[in-house]
Amino acid sequence: MGKVILFAGVDPLSTGESTYPWHPLSVLTVGTALRAAGHEPVLIDCQIEPGWKARLAQEARDALYVGVSCMTGPSIGNVLDAIATVRQHAPATPLVWGGYHASLAYRSILRERLVDVVVRGPGESAAVALADLVATKGRMSDPDQLGRISNLAFRDGRREISGSGAVTDRVIETAYGSLASFLEQAPVDYTLLPVDRYFTGEVRDLSYLSSWGCPHPCGFCSEPKTSLRRWKGLPAKRVVDDVARLWGTYQPDQISLMDPNFSTNIQRVVEIVEELEHRGLCIQLRANMRAKDIVQLARYIDLARLRDVGFSAIFVGCESGSDRMLKRMTKNATVQDTIDGIRLLSGAGIIQLTSWIHDLPGETREDSDLTLALVSELAHLPYNQQKHHFFTPFPGTDMYEALFGSSEDDGRSQKDWARSDTYAGSSIWSGRPEFRAHVRGELQSLKAAHPDVLVRSLPRLAEPAAS
Ligand code: B12
Structure with missing residues (x-):
């Protein structure tokens, strides 16, 4: 049992997409599952915490892992900043990236070596299994142990030749459980967040x-x-x-x-x-x-x-x-x-x-x-x-693949994807x-x-x- 940091990177205020912050259900849902399993989730949301980097640097040092979350678009920039903060101040702490963007662009994320593990799709069970793994084995790097957890993607340390002929890190995907254990789950635990701080004079x-x-x-x-x-x-x-x-x-x-x-x-x-x-x-x-x-x-x-x-x-x-x-x-x-x-x-x-x-x-x-x-x-x-x-084409969608072919091996960087906004334009x-x-x-x-x-x-x- 131990502490898990969950960083919510989506910030529609900074992009002008919204005039008020939105509760990040992504990390709230995952945090609920971690708490129910006896772990101690700590949620950090850049929308409501201007000093989030200092807190993340501090909290990450004794965490089982730091999980980051965002969707495709400008919030990737916040997640990249969070990753850099953890790497600098808590280099031994494993990093996990989940959410819509990572679920679809996991190969490029892993080949950029930004995080140790990507969680694809519904993340509750995988988040708990990863916390249990680090709590009991002390690390998150053994391909055999990771291979037993559903909904993951990770590098197993080997290299392979990609479709385009380049030599890249081999990426292993574990079984994909597409349906969250949604019906069995306890209600989302809103006490993980200071809910009132999301309320504004407007709404x-x-x-x-x-x-x-x-x-x-x-x-x-x-x-x-x-x-x-x-x-x-x-x-x-x-x-x-x-x-x-x-x-x-x-x-x-x-x-x-x-x-x-x-x-x-x-x-x-x-x-x-x-x-x-x-x-x-x-x-x-x-x-x-x-x-x-x-x-x-x-x-x-x-x-x-x-x-x-x-x-x-x-x-x-x-x-x-x-x-x-x-x-x-x-x-x-x-x-x-x-x-x-x-x-x-x-x-x-x-x-x-x-x-x-x-x-x-x-x-x-x-x-x-x-x-x-x-x-x-x-x-x-x-x-x-x-x-x-x-x-704007988003990774893994049919319309992206019709335009560019499979997104699996397209060499896009997360910085490219960060400039994918249906209002502000796309670098892709x-x-x-x-x-x-x-x-x-x-x-x-x-x-x-x-x-x-x-x-x-x-x-x-x-x-x-x-x-
Ligand atoms: C709410 C929402 C927003 C809110 C976000 C509020 C917030 N604080 O998060 C706002 C309005 C800001 C928003 C903006 C955008 N959104 Co939006 N949004 C949604 C919406 C309606 C619901 C998302 C949600 O909360 N789902 C519920 C949670 C529980 O699910 P989840 O996030 O997937 O989390 C689960 C897993 O992914 C995983 N997980 C998530 N994070 C983590 C982290 C870790 C560590 C782990 C282990 C697991 C994990 O576990 C969770 C539980 O199973 C979906 C609609 C939809 N699904 O159709 C679109 C959707 C997510 N948005 C989408 C898009 C395109 C956008 C924009 C890019 C649109 C634009 N203008 O260009 C912007 C980007 C904003 C930015 N600044 O980057 C797309 C996603 C595309 C993509 N590839 O990411 C969706 C799917 C809509 C669609 N049908 O295409 N959005």
Whole structure:
């Protein structure tokens, strides 16, 4: 048994992506499992701790290991700083990298020799097994011992010739358990974090997760490769127990459900609404749903009931107004689904936080015009809000592989991936500058006509050249 440091690197405040910090469910979930197993997790989140480097340097010295977490994008820079801090001040302490980015870019991370071990996908069991290993054996370097733990990738000390002919470190992957032991797990232990420090004068927002994974194959999304298109959800009663407890304990203004796709099981959504009604609760909830699911849900219940139990805003990934593009990105949905779903939410008085991707590979001006016409039309609906992104390829996704081939051996560095932002541009994919300039111009006009609809500043034009 011993201390494990978990560093949360995602910092949407520093990038301007958010005006308030978000609770890092990644390290909270892993920390919950470590504490339940008798270890002592210490969470350090750079969003709320300006002096995090000094604390990390201090705490890392007597830790079993330091675990770092981030997603692809600017927060990789924080994780690289955290790794450098540990290497400098606690060189004997093993380093473990988990989370979305590491799960997909683990080969390049290991070949850069940044950490000892990468945890791929759901990390609770692996985090505990690694802590047990160091606590009992005193190290994290024996390939035989590591090989018995699921969801890992590590170097075994041998070299091999890669697909491109270069000699590289051999990377071993252990069995992949894609489903978290989500249903058996105790509720997330929020006392691991100073929850109130995430609340601002603007909003007291609390993050919560009610399901894991997503069955859909969307080509731009990281989820199919991490969840392997499987899905598990907590039962409705447990979800209502959890949110009711969090609502009472922390008194947030809203609880944001961070599920990859909250509406995967429509029946569960109905049961959650019924359970909230049964208990006479109205809890301000935000969740994401697919437009097609919303249409289906409306066949079972009047969406006014969804609103009345507190669902005030639903995030909908609409992506494009062109069926050709939706098909190309294997979205498994049509533009008509989007229109129907958004109208139903609007009619029920629920905010529709819609998300759009522009300058997709293969997108023509005609496709783009369809999207721009659709967003202009939807902007007239009550409670419509929009977030606009420029397409950015993320590691391991089908669309990345269609553009660059397999990401396994592409030589990208973590510094490259740190410049992968759907708002600020990507050093890997700069897209078509003229195409983006046109879209941006149209969105500027839309923003002028509907200032409250575009909830975030427009995506910047990507200036970096493709590497
Ligand atoms: C919440 C969220 C955010 C929040 C983050 C808040 C925070 N403090 O973490 C905000 C809004 C800031 C955000 C921003 C972005 N996000 Co985001 N986000 C999500 C969301 C909705 C939920 C993530 C979550 O909390 N999941 C629940 C936790 C429990 O899961 P988890 O993090 O995977 O953790 C598990 C394992 O990974 C592992 N693990 C994680 N960390 C560690 C560490 C160790 C040591 C170990 C052992 C294990 C481990 O164990 C955990 C438990 O099983 C997902 C949506 C989705 N899934 O569809 C997208 C998602 C993660 N985001 C995504 C993207 C693309 C982004 C942006 C890059 C978008 C952009 N603008 O360009 C930015 C990057 C921000 C930055 N500064 O770098 C992609 C991920 C792509 C990728 N390859 O990383 C996702 C999957 C959306 C998608 N469908 O594509 N995001």
